[in-house]
Amino acid sequence: MSRESKVNISLNVLDNHPFLRQTLELVADKWVVAVLYVLSNGTKRYGELQREIGDISQRMLTKSLRDLERNGLVNRKVYPVVPPVVEYSLTPLGESLNGVLKSLCDWSNQNFDAVEAARDKYDKQTLCS
């Protein structure tokens, strides 16, 4: 069974914050965040997710959805018809996590210009060395 192992994070220090580490594993993934974001707009089918995210491969979309489902962040509802219909939606847990990601997004909007400024400065410096 192809359950690809997640990045194994084992930090001496962070073991004091046992759950931070694991929660980061939850969301520190490009596609997982994309799926969470799209689903925050409501229930979507597999094909819709694929289209809206755009450049995700089937393999990664499926894998991300399985992970999210396993972690209780996303609901998967299968309608036994042909052709098959499968609907994905956020669980309450998923929605609450999305709220936290939103606060990260807020930080971005307020502070990312500072990050870019720092980058420019750093790159300019190291260019002259």
Add this chain to the structure above:
Amino acid sequence: MSRESKVNISLNVLDNHPFLRQTLELVADKWVVAVLYVLSNGTKRYGELQREIGDISQRMLTKSLRDLERNGLVNRKVYPVVPPVVEYSLTPLGESLNGVLKSLCDWSNQNFDAVEAARDKYDKQTLCS
């Protein structure tokens, strides 16, 4: 110049949230978060960081510190003595980002048992299939 390219995230949908994507690139990294966390306890030297994180390679520690410095999240202070002394500390920007990570940590402490319960349930189900 060995600037290894970061994961290139280009999402049709997430382009609406231009900075969320980039901020995630900032912190969606195992070691970067570890460094941020250790530095939240105050100024540290290179060797201290290495010891406290424990299982980080020199290569990755250096790389993470360079990235953090470039992004304006960490200060690097070199004392021109022999043997060399280098001190790392959070910038105000880094501290504010740490605050957001803290809220992620809070979410963990409140909700991670639910995640684990979902995992158990999922694994038990799929085991019987």
Add this chain to the structure above:
DNA sequence: CCGGATCCTCCTGGATACTG
């Protein structure tokens, strides 16, 4: 003590083809 440069391995993830 603080790293830079290199080598080398393994894993991630895209492409493709195929099913119920």
Add this chain to the structure above:
DNA sequence: CAGTATCCAGGAGGATCCGG
């Protein structure tokens, strides 16, 4: 439509050696 199975390249990251 909604996936699964397989193959494969590219890059991340650890180990190691070296240098100021």
